[in-house]
Amino acid sequence: MNLGFISKGGECGTLIRSIDWAKNPLGPIETWPQSLRTTLGILLNSKFPMFLFWGPDLICFYNDAYRPSLGIEGKHPRAMGKPGIEVWPEIWEVIKPLIDQVLSGGEATWSEDQLIPIHRNGKLEEVYWTFSYSPAYDETGESAGVFVTCTESTPKVKSLKALSESKDELEFALNAAELGTWDYNPLTNKFTCNARLRHWFGIASDTEIDLSVALNSIAESDRKKVNEAISKAVDYPSGGNYTEIYTIINSKTGKERLVKAKGKALFNDQNIAYRLNGTLQDITDEVAAQNAFKESEENFRKLILQAPVGMIILNGEQLFVELVNDAYLNIAGKSRSDFAGKTLWEALPESKTLGFDNILKNIMKTGIAHHGNEQPINLIKNGQRQTVYINYVYEPLKDADGSINRIMVVAIDVTEMLESKRKIQDAEERARLSTAAAGLGTFDLDLRTGEMNTSERFDEIFGYKHHVPRASYVSVIHPDDHEIRLNAHRRALDIGQIYYEVRVIWEDKSIHWIRVQGKIYYDGDGKALRMLGTVMDITQQRNAKEELIRINQRLEIALEAGRFGSYELDIKTNKIRFSDQFNKNYGLLPKKKLTYAELLDFIEPDFKENVVKAINNAILEGTIYQAEYQIRWSDDSIHWIKESGKAQYDEKGIPLTFIGVSFDITETKQLQQQKDDFIGIASHELKTPVTSIKAYAQVLERILLKKGDVMEAGLMKKMDLQLNRLTNLIGDLLDVTKVNSGKLQYNLTHFDFNEMVRSEVEELQRATEKHQIIENLEEVGLVYADRERISQVVTNLLTNAIKYSPNSEKIVVHTMIENDNVVLCVEDFGIGIAETNLNKVFEQFYRVSGSMQHTFPGLGLGLYISSEIIKREGGKIWVSSKEGEGSKFWFSIPIQRPIA
Template structure:
């Protein structure tokens, strides 16, 4: 009763139609059993002031609104047509209509025709009726094809020309006029129909009539007046020839859907695999004996080939996903559904096959230390201005059922509508537990070794300082130079060890960001002055900069600026100027370091901030480094919710820029 009331309410001002018909008598059964997607569509159809009707389900049950009723005729099909199967409702035009429906339901494009002649039986007779209409596929709750929505308008009065027979010598008898009119009607119907039509006459199946769309299937071939086997000899021996013989002999209608028929387009042309939707309907004489066949056909080759390519691509993707042991996910935001494949469920320790839920399955499966970070990243994925829909992240899961810890890398893409609202989020998840465990062991080893090296290095530094103090007045230039060089090398080693320790702390989660308010412009000046004390080969110029007070970790931002400046010195020729720029945008501040050195190739830019990555070229062979500086810079800036980037042209120099949000 609730569904019945809902349907009645859906009618709105069309209530007369909904109240006057027993909807439970349709082949779909009681209204309460109808799917929600059908009720939603009927809500649109019944409230529309424009003529609309809907074919629904495998049997193509028909529903329509009051605006469409006049086209059925005053003594026409209503209300019998409501809730009736399409083939039973429109037997006189079904061979023309059905191929168009099949084309739309099979994934083809929506159909649109203007002022199309389709005669229908109404007011107790067959009438010429012209239509402007569109056929559009509609889907059910699962996204599968469920029916065809038709928006139509009868245009008979606009396009129909009334012929007046005048003159005594041109007068026809009523019987002649009726016969001529009937013949003219069917000729016009066949020639203007939106599908290919031909009439095959007699047992030899001679082409008696061929409309333009049928002729387009065989361009350049002469069909009219020829027997089928003479005009299209390649069908001999094919199953389709046996089907035609059976239709002629038994009088039974045959409907083919996406049937493969190898045919040549041109006479003596190559045989091609071609696919068709068609109906073969026997034509009978006065004694009800078959005397020919009516053929209604649409070629769907392009659509089938596209389907096959899609299936092939899907199979290839499936094999790749299986080989890589990837899990896949698909979040339909509009429908509110989330699908995980079996592998994805395994990576989250889930064995059930029920519908997964973001709140119940995804979030509880995240490691507590990663949960807040991943929640923020996922929220940003759905904001186009922040992420542009890109998703690439590593995190830990704790199996909901098996409680096993796993490391995964998730990559995906969110898609947006015209209003930049998210509609779909799809991607894959890969188990990287073994790689992460190797990295953790390696980082632990590096951290341990680096920590152990600090003790002798500290002692060596102290000894060099004492030695330098005792030899302050030593006039031997070699000794003075040796002590100075030793101090320089010790500082380099100390910085290297500090970098390795920072990486170890960073990836073990032990590096902390201690924020405070400070002037970024002042910090930049201080670092430039410090570097100038040891670097005499380059000029470092800071362009005028307004005071920039930010809330961040002063020491770590200082290490980023230092790294960018020392890199600019290392990778640009002596005597070149290095420019430094500070500035403020609406909601952020930025610092840029520009050199005029060797530049960076596009392939290297993509990997430049990866850990341990170094550019390999003849220019870098003699430059010391382990590829950890820029990686640390990127991680520090990311932990400040900022961004770091580079613009470069090979041979012309590079500009490194980082931005930080204002407080």
């Protein structure tokens, strides 16, 4: 028995072969008609979901692609070969009329983006389908069954829903004068009409349809002139006017009407028609005769032409186009004449350049189908080059003798779905970058259930290490601030937005200020559904503001804590968009637009080159950009800006956009300058009296020693040592003010680096009795730098090593050459530094915190001054440490080249 038509077919083909058909109303397979065999051969070997109802009992068949819609533990495999009413009792009242319509000779049904929940992954999921019920013919040309073709459109529907919460529906209603109205989109070939016209045409669907469906309601004798009139109207030189008289036939009742159509086409800036709409007037009393037309075509051709997906049949080794449907023409952006009597490569030469010729030849040779997803193809559509993405299947079609002479191509345009998906991803990435750059936590509150989803940063701001129930977040709000939160939530229900600032108490009893901002989203009836928003830790800003108020005696400092301006730069085009707050930061009026180059011109010349370089490096290296710089407003006032941002990349790593945020830190910079000025003045004024006191102490010490007053002389000696400490502290304060103002002097000379190190070691070794300073010096030669400043750094590192090693007796000094740099390392075995504080040790005024603060006194300026000296010498300074085990402080400066 020849079972070639079901010899493959995957799991479903195996299932069909396993059934005892002698006990089925269809009878043994060998008695099945050729039409059923042919239809099943197409169905089982297709990668698209397909279903078939056959015979008087509507026996069910389906392929592997359709199998998931029957559920993981659902109707499969028992549905195969069973009558439809047994398989689908729960929806039989819905689908039976559709089946009857097709079997009675009616048109094929069409449903687009229909919600049909199915079982997948052990649960019921909402899945959307686009499907068609088409007649399946027997050898006599009569409808013997119903062929169901379908494809899942869930990604497209969900993407469109995510992009827009609502869609405006456009309707043209001219009830007066009893006119039918219609609207045609030449770009999409979609056609809509009002209820009166649908009634005249016998169209059940109230949604947009292909123009071909509407044209099918026109008498065949008039259809050509109507097509020509439409084509002429959408041609720009015609002026867009459309007037025609023709006969329409109701597809359900057969009633004929003589109608007069009038319309006008609208054109875009490229003179391409994007809309043709108008009216239809019944100018006859009644047209009694029905022009029944139905072309006698083979069943397979009818199935192809009525399919809702793009399909084309290629014949012979040269791959001549035997048949092509409208859906395929629409995908290719071609007319039917472009394919008539031509090979595929003549009609679509771009396909050959993509390597499809070898694929098709291999299918002809092996009989093995080929499919692909999201294949990009460049096509000329509406006179413009476009890139479309398709999912496709190449299916070999076998003749009765098993030979392969034809290939069926099935294609679906998924461009819109992919574009929607990309837009959602872009929006999510922009939001993520913005919130990450600003240190924001995010939340999503379901106002119906009270459930709330939060980000990790949100949890951290509330003092938690992981997500907790909503009540826990509320519980840590300061008792005095609960009323603020409640009032903000009540007000949000009225105005649709929420904003408040409150204190939260962490588990360690520390108090933190937070700012909550959000927006409420509503359903179609205006009922509040969700609240989306952000939370920011504004503790530092609030504390700074309160301290400034205390220091300046009721001087109110307007800190727009967390009020950041944002911008988005298109890296390819250099077009930039920014927020109103960004305009405020730059002293611009709201909504003022600038180019990227114009925006950079606001930056003061001393900063501009470094800012541009930092942005470019961040884009190149994929790092976060941070900078502080001065800008000049239009009124010539100078302002400080703190800015950060990050680039966004495509899947190939190519930068697309740069997203950043800015803060106005002018007031902070001014306060820093005032503090530096005060320290500089105070240090300078203290230096003279301290020097005089030191001189008096030394004179008194010598006088007392001559008198023999040893005890009193010892006290003067101790006082002199304390004055030395005070002198060093004053020196540090003077140095730091000079560093900050750029006035620290450097005297560059050639000197032996190791000789300088030995000198400083010898000096400090005499000053410490407990610690032994071990030299581990490699030969490094001469360097060209400021000897006094470099020795100041070495002294500071050795002094710190001795100070912070109270229970250790050994300090090791290393020198070496690495990568054309002289490197020095001071290694101690003392208290060490916590990992969280390593990035702070070179900051101004940083000191050991907690109970150790008074054990190791000092201003915390030595390492800051040292780091600035090393940077000025073109070198680097860094630290490695482990708490309780000691530290290693390193610095490097360039090797001096021999003098010519």
